[in-house]
Amino acid sequence: MGKAVVIVGGGQAGAQVAQSLRQGGFDGPIRLIGDEPHVPYQRPPLSKKFLLGEMAEDGLFLRPPAFYDAQMIDFIPGTLVTRIDPAAKRLSLANGDTMDYGTLVLATGTRARPLPLPGADLDGVVSLRSIADVNDIRARFATARNLVIIGAGYIGLEVAAVARLSGLDVTVLEAEDRPLKRVVSPALSAYYSDLHARNGVRLRVGTGVLSIEGQDGKVTGVLLRDGETVPADVVLVAIGALPNDELAREAGLDVDNGILVDGGGQTSDEAIYACGDCTRFHSARYDRSVRMESVQNAIDQAKAVAQSILGQDVDYDPLPWFWSDQYAVKLQIAGLSEGYDDTKTVGDPSSDKFYVAYLKNNQLIAVDSVNAPRSHMMARRVIGETWRDDLLPDA
Numbered sequence: 001m002g003k004a005v006v007i008v009g010g011g012q013a014g015a016q017v018a019q020s021l022r023q024g025g026f027d028g029p030i031r032l033i034g035d036e037p038h039v040p041y042q043r044p045p046l047s048k049k050f051l052l053g054e055m056a057e058d059g060l061f062l063r064p065p066a067f068y069d070a071q072m073i074d075f076i077p078g079t080l081v082t083r084i085d086p087a088a089k090r091l092s093l094a095n096g097d098t099m100d101y102g103t104l105v106l107a108t109g110t111r112a113r114p115l116p117l118p119g120a121d122l123d124g125v126v127s128l129r130s131i132a133d134v135n136d137i138r139a140r141f142a143t144a145r146n147l148v149i150i151g152a153g154y155i156g157l158e159v160a161a162v163a164r165l166s167g168l169d170v171t172v173l174e175a176e177d178r179p180l181k182r183v184v185s186p187a188l189s190a191y192y193s194d195l196h197a198r199n200g201v202r203l204r205v206g207t208g209v210l211s212i213e214g215q216d217g218k219v220t221g222v223l224l225r226d227g228e229t230v231p232a233d234v235v236l237v238a239i240g241a242l243p244n245d246e247l248a249r250e251a252g253l254d255v256d257n258g259i260l261v262d263g264g265g266q267t268s269d270e271a272i273y274a275c276g277d278c279t280r281f282h283s284a285r286y287d288r289s290v291r292m293e294s295v296q297n298a299i300d301q302a303k304a305v306a307q308s309i310l311g312q313d314v315d316y317d318p319l320p321w322f323w324s325d326q327y328a329v330k331l332q333i334a335g336l337s338e339g340y341d342d343t344k345t346v347g348d349p350s351s352d353k354f355y356v357a358y359l360k361n362n363q364l365i366a367v368d369s370v371n372a373p374r375s376h377m378m379a380r381r382v383i384g385e386t387w388r389d390d391l392l393p394d395a
């Protein structure tokens, strides 16, 4: 029993650790504990095809339920872990049970950042993170007319696209002066503003929200700082995510807006590893600490953790990549663009096919490709090189 690897969090990263341990020859007990009722599933389609109704629930599952039995992975759904006792190597569960571990992996992900304003608890104010959230939102969309989305990040804009395709009247409220400001260049923001305007979304930037208004406990609108009320039957709060790092902090592990891990995924306790959205690590490539929210990071960091547990030396420092689907437009991002001092736009945004290369000291650090998959794939190979006009293929 002492050899058991216990994984807390049955999402993308947790499932990958279990799978990679078995693939790497680990033959001890593996327990994978998740608080959701489902087998591990992919989240990206939640705000895309699954919300639109074009994908069935079991299409989200990373592996069929039988996989876990076949691999002797003891998957325990619907079970919240409430406490870690690192000295005793013991977990407390919400159902009153305890569970001992030899090695612990925290893969607890993130949760939607709550809106700290009056009215945020009204019926009809929702956020989107899980299958349960989408089932609730879809039921609301069936009878709603006016959707207001607070936050023009990826999830907010993806839901805006799906809601327009579903016939809803959509307003997106963004406090910053352009959508996706924290992650893309002004050229990309301008493209996405235009794309959503063309599809009938009212995108209002530089717009502060004062409160959510309601009647009889149900949302009726959103009160803006300028005194206007935007009518709403449903309000989606999409203002980012917070790492689920409380278990680790309460156990005395080093935490700083994410569980701190080294290149092998090890926390400040040598028997405890962590991976995925809940972690923060130092990237030598970008010379700073990063916390990523992406499938690439969840999978690759989970593989690194499995390698570490198997006794291999590993120094995880990935080239990050990400994607977002809105209407018929696929954005693919390679690298992190923060800190760029120049950009090159190749192709014509009005043709919905182009890319923006981000440079720092004339070195390529990131590329955002819109409907240009070849430039994205090539970018993942050449990021870090000195820029020249033929470094990437035409859009």
Ligand code: FAD
Pocket: 008, 009, 010, 011, 012, 013, 014, 033, 034, 035, 036, 042, 043, 044, 045, 046, 047, 079, 080, 081, 082, 107, 108, 109, 110, 128, 129, 130, 155, 244, 247, 275, 276, 277, 278, 292, 293, 294, 295, 296, 298, 321, 322, 323, 324, 325
């Ligand atoms: P999660 O997948 O969040 O899994 C963590 C699991 O741990 C959850 O099931 C949680 O309930 C459980 N848990 C937490 N605490 C406990 C506890 N104490 N006890 C038991 N269980 C617990 N990434 C992309 O690269 N491209 C995209 O297009 C994209 N789109 C996205 C769209 C949406 C709507 C969302 C929500 C995310 C999207 N992402 C996308 C991000 C991507 O899904 C995440 O980066 C990835 O799921 C992270 O995996 P994870 O295992 O770290 O966390």
